[in-house]
Amino acid sequence: xxxxxxxxxxxxxxxxxxxxxxxxxxxxxxxxxxxxxxxxxxxxxxxxxxxxxxxxxxxxxxxxxxxxxxxxxxxxxxxxxxxxxxxxxxxxxxxxxxxxxxxxxxxxxxxxxxxxxxxxxxxxxxxxxxxxxxxxxxxxxxxxxxxxxxxxxxxxxxxxxxxxxxxxxxxxxxxxxxxxxxxxxxxxxxxxxxxxxxxxxxxxxxxxxxxxxxxxxxxxxxxxxxxxxxxxxxxxxxxxxxxxxxxxxxxxxxxxxxxxxxxxxxxxxxxxxxxxxxxxxxxxxxxxxxxxxxxxxxxxxxxxxxxxxxxxxxxxxxxxxxxxxxxxxxxxxxxxxxxxxxxx
Numbered sequence: 001x002x003x004x005x006x007x008x009x010x011x012x013x014x015x016x017x018x019x020x021x022x023x024x025x026x027x028x029x030x031x032x033x034x035x036x037x038x039x040x041x042x043x044x045x046x047x048x049x050x051x052x053x054x055x056x057x058x059x060x061x062x063x064x065x066x067x068x069x070x071x072x073x074x075x076x077x078x079x080x081x082x083x084x085x086x087x088x089x090x091x092x093x094x095x096x097x098x099x100x101x102x103x104x105x106x107x108x109x110x111x112x113x114x115x116x117x118x119x120x121x122x123x124x125x126x127x128x129x130x131x132x133x134x135x136x137x138x139x140x141x142x143x144x145x146x147x148x149x150x151x152x153x154x155x156x157x158x159x160x161x162x163x164x165x166x167x168x169x170x171x172x173x174x175x176x177x178x179x180x181x182x183x184x185x186x187x188x189x190x191x192x193x194x195x196x197x198x199x200x201x202x203x204x205x206x207x208x209x210x211x212x213x214x215x216x217x218x219x220x221x222x223x224x225x226x227x228x229x230x231x232x233x234x235x236x237x238x239x240x241x242x243x244x245x246x247x248x249x250x251x252x253x254x255x256x257x258x259x260x261x262x263x264x265x266x267x268x269x270x271x272x273x274x275x276x277x278x279x280x281x282x283x284x285x286x287x288x289x290x291x292x293x294x295x296x297x298x299x300x301x302x303x304x305x306x307x308x309x310x311x312x313x314x315x316x317x318x319x320x321x322x323x324x325x326x327x328x329x330x331x332x333x334x335x336x337x338x339x340x341x342x343x344x
Contacts, residue, residue, distance in 0.1 A: 004251040005284040011048070013081060015041040022325040026312035028275055030258070030298050031288045032343065033316035038323050039288040040161075042316065043254035044080070046286055047158060054249050058156045066160040157250040159239055161257040169226070169234070170211050172241050174203050183244055190240055193273040194233045194266060201226075213237075231261030232270075239274065243281050251284060258287035259294040267293060271301040279307070295343065299334055315343065 005027055012019040016038045031039045047058040059080055177183050184201070192198045197217040204223070205211040214223035226233060242253055262270050271294075278285045289295065295313065302311040308330040315326045328336070328343070336343045 006046075006252065009046070011042075011045045014045050015080060016323055017041065017045065018322050020045075020323050020325060022314060022327065024312065024327045024329070025314070026329075027310040028278065028285045028298075028302065028307060029287070029312045029314055030295065031286060031314045031316065032290075032295065034318065035290075037316045037318050039316060040256050043158060043256055043286060043288065046252060046254055047156065047250070049249065058158065061156055062158065062160075066158075155242070155245055155249060157242055157253045159235065159242065159253070159255040161260055167210060169237055169241065170203060170213050172245070173201070173213060173237075174211070176241065176245050178203060187240055187244060190273050190277055191233070191236060193269045194236055194262070195229055232263070232266075235261050236270065236273075240277070243277050243283055251282065253278065253283050253285055255285070255287040258289050259291050259297075264293050264297075267297040268300045268304070271297050272304055275301055275305050275307055279305075295333070296337055299330070299337060302330060313343065 006025050008021070008023045008025060010019070010021040011017050020038075020042070031042060033039055044059065044062060047055055049055045049058075063079060177187050178201075188198060188201060191201070195215060195217070197219065198215060199218050200216040202214045202216065202223065203211050204214050213226040215226055215229065216223055226237060239253070239255065258271070259267055274285065277283070289298075298311070298313075302308050311330045313328040313333045315328065317324050317326065333343060
């Protein structure tokens with residue numbers, strides 16, 4: 001794996017995770033487990049960053065534009081950080097161990113801790129923050145959200161379930177892809193996994209009141225808006241933008257409900273294309289699923305691409321000792337699939 005890819009991760013004080021440790025992480029990771037066990041929460045925790053601005057901006061975006069709390073009445077801290085509102089300090093910690101660095105102690109060579117002070121916070125207003133550092137603490141000061149001119153940040157490496165932000169897709173495609181011949185060619189090629197006859201993608205400002213993405217297909221005279229091709233096409237378009245963007249802060253990509261919107265007959269091809277793009281662009285992949293078909297397609301795609309050594313299934317389970325993570329390598333989950341064992 002690349003030097004900036006996680007091989008282990010530990011988080012505490014975040015949502016349901018009093019303490020969750022995951023070891024033996026691969027470059028391509030499929031997260032499974034029962035409902036409400038914390039699969040999506042793990043994706044959110046994986047947006048942690050040494051720079052708290054990036055992490056907290058990502059959490060704000062999730063609350064406002066993914067979970068659609070457009071007029072938050074409580075601080076984001078109360079949603080994400082499990083000690084908020086208690087007598088304990090509001091804290092989240094995470095440890096990361098990156099590939100290529102010498103192992104120390106439990107293999108965690110890099111530690112970052114956030115200690116949050118809630119000075120000047122109000123439960124009656126929206127939640128975007130300005131951050132001041134003082135003696136190792138991060139103080140939050142209320143910053144009003146007007147909603148005007150603020151969009152979901154396409155560079156945050158989190159692909160939510162549903163709601164793929166079509167207007168932002170047009171804007172960012174124009175900025176990052178349309179003007180680059182090499183990137184556009186690779187982008188069109190990758191999108192063909194869900195639109196096989198795709199010849200070209202155009203941005204047209206005269207089609208509606210705002211610019212839209214139009215698809216040109218082989219043998220068809222009329223261009224069709226991208227939105228006509230369904231959630232699967234919008235989803236992979238959003239994923240491609242996250243991978244190809246020039247302004248990436250993170251080397252990892254988190255996708256909630258990997259198979260949502262993708263027909264089962266195209267699932268292996270979809271995941272194969274995603275593995276190829278992640279490998280070519282040095283991205284580490286984390287994705288959730290509830291589907292056995294998705295797990296099977298993940299295994300098939302890894303084998304097809306010769307990437308078995310870097311494939312993992314991470315299973316979260318709710319135990320009397322809290323949420324625990326169990327990592328399976330390719331041979332283990334392939335044997336489980338062949339034996340028709342339940343691993344979701």
